Amino acid sequence: MNKKFFSSPIILILPSILAISFVIIIPLIFSFYTSFTSYKLTRPDSLFDFVGLRNYERLIDNAKFWYAFGRTILFLAIVLNLELLFGLGIALLINKITWGQRTLRTIMMFPMMFSPILVGFQWKYIFNDNIGLLNNFLYLFGYESAIPWLIDKYLAMGSIMVAEIWANTSIFAILLLAGLLGIPRDPIEAARVDGCNSWQVFKNITLPFLMPFVFIALTIRSLDVGRAYDIVHIMTGGGPAMRTELIWTMIARIGYKDANMGYANAMSYVSIILSIAFTYYFFTKLVAARRDLGQQQ
Amino acid sequence: MKQVKKISFWLLVLLLLILICLPGIWIFISAFRPNPEILSKPANWIPDRWTIYQFTQMFSINGYVSVPAFKYLMNSVIISSVSTVIAITIGMMGGYAFARFNFKGKNKIFLSLMLARAVPGISLSLPLFILFAKIGIINTSFGVILVYVAMNVPFTIWLTDGFFRQIPKEMSEVARTDGCTRLQAFWNVELPLAGPGIGAAAIFAFLLSWNEYALASIITRTVHSKTLPIGMMDYLDEFTINWAGMCAIAVVMIVPALILTFIVQKHLVSGLTFGGVKG
């Protein structure tokens, strides 16, 4: 037994699988069940009140939910693209620096380590209409009327996006920079000799090489999209008038404030599928990009 | 022309630095300012006087506790450390298995583990809350630790798998012909070689626990088990915010995180990319 213990991959993976089963799989099965009941925290016996698909039907009929859902998709599409774009720009910028590159790279990593709750608070502080850094700064240039960044129905969403992008661009920048540093010189030099200009070199050599790194970053990032909940929760709490309500804040509101667990669980399932679909998509892209690169070499 | 290009390049770098650092610096400065000064209009850019009032309050040096930050800090330290040690131990075993063995369904299991990690905390918190309440581990450090172990395991596997694969297979083979069992080979050769990488994975796991909010906000109910991110909310009332206090607790939260990041940043990047690039 002892001899074979370290030779059996299944036994080695088993503790991981057990931990995940207990904390993630079993609760999910349970919540899948409750999503077919009218379970309310305040009435424990309602756990056995089977209502079939009613929670899901309510969900489908609920325009507010679909607004939140659509807003979430839009939110993710915008922030992920901008993060990727800014990350690439920053990586290219830092890649050009020869002096102090390591220090700059370390500084780049700092936002990654900020708790989302801290990021939310930090930007809530900066965007505060009364005492915020931003309005105080604008005041210096004569904008004396305070701009209600987090209260205006359009500005609020933008402000949250700024916070989200600030927090998560660095993961893209760091990984893409690692990719840039790892690109072999030979193909680039060969392309130069073959008559490519800088843009053509970037498009035909650099970018294909970077693709696996783009997908690593997107995969890692997709694992944590739900953490945007923390930021929204602290910055606006979904307000004003649900203008910044994302699917996750809606779950929390319905589950905890309204104590309507069954309904909230049905909603959770939609959000879980959304997250898993994101991760799955990027992961398969990563595997494919990796294979391509392997064949090239 | 070249000069202009160079100057604009460095201006861009400077702007980047400001964007990254300024929010944090502003919080840091505010943590040492009295609240009236923060609230003054027009803004008072350079603090007139520095104070550590908020910190003495938090750590109850004057005997008066506004927010029991010290207790929160201890909870955070204990929960993050214990969950990290456990997550790294079992995650490392998994990473080793993925790096060194071929078995049926390997890629599928790996993907499933990652997908399990993708479940958003808030969606998971509903059923966890009910289940943990039922078995009586709600509002305990144990419950939070358990959750963080499971949350950290998939990513630890991703990272350590990469680090173990960077070590040539022959290292283990030669140790085994040198008279080691597989376990001895792991302990004497592969573990020391992967050490820095595993350290990085550990710090990453630590930080995830340290910073987590959505799940902890549901599972922890009182000062008994609340961690710093939850404790931070004590400064936030429905209509008023103790800005200086919140900035101070933010500093308490972020300083350890930054120090740890600084220590491991080099290995972290190599671990993230290696696991991903070399299939």
Added chain:
Amino acid sequence: MAEVKLKNITKKYGDVVAVQNMNLTIPHNEFLVLVGPSGCGKSTTLRMIAGLEEITGGEIFIGDQIVNEKDPKDRNVSMVFQNYALYPHMTVEENLGFSLKIAKVETKEIEKRVTDAVQILGLQDLKKRKPSQLSGGQRQRVAMGRAIVRRPDAFLFDEPLSNLDAKLRTQMRTEIKKLHQKLQTTIVYVTHDQVEAMTLADRIIIMKDGYIEQIGSPIEVFSKPTNVFVATFIGSPPMNIIDADIIKIENKFYFKIDNELMMPCLESKYDLIKDKKKIIIGIRSEDIVPQISPNYGSEFWNFNKKIDLSEPLGTETQLFFKLGAKEIISRMYNPRAVNVGEKLSFEINLNKVHLFDSISQKAL
């Protein structure tokens, strides 16, 4: 102090056969070299002996014990890897003593054995260094030292010299040979380099596609190759191989190479070829001799050819020309310039011609 025996050893990876039904006895103190092109199964065989690869079928004995089920650590063999696999986090000394420490040998004994190995290999000044501070040759020595220290029943070498540059390789080759003479143990050595195989081996095994093609001493496999593959694999430049038709004129057999050239067949070989239509002729380049004053006699055959290319190498000049459809190399041990297009006279001693069956490619 043990012989190593392989009985009907087979290794499959799924449907792919890496080693097929291999039988082999390696007596104590023999230096055995497994040689063959990559993918021939030589490394797999070695790794099965080491216990790093599971055996699909058959039995391996070390001494009189079956070791199929034994862990590598219990087989008392040492292996030297192609990339040395030194422990990067240990000094040279620690690398050498590691296996003994694991075996819980007394500290004094470890010190003694490490010192011995260090002296044998001339590593005295490097004891405290880490592998990253060593040159390729030094790393190679440490890897061998690590094997020596254990006093194993058998040494297993997996292409140990292929990461070294040419000059160092020759030097280390000599050292390995000396080491074997000093240590008096069984060595199984895998290489793809036939020169290494020839110079080191007591016995050579030539493998291809999982099968043993020939086993024999270096001289045997060189002078009596059992088939075309061995003939072309051993020796440099490779043996010249020419396809020819067998024709009979006035009761004499000839090998018709092309429309101009017909090589006579020795009468002693008539029995071997009389029923055949085609033949494969193998001639080593040193047996195609440029000659000014030809020898006469039934065992000599002379012909003239235009030279396509000449490569002077100093001690010899290699001459390239066409014989039939094939490009042929001849060696001239006479350092003079040869012009392209120059016509030279060549002589072949027919006793030195190898004949192979045109279908089975086996030696006749």
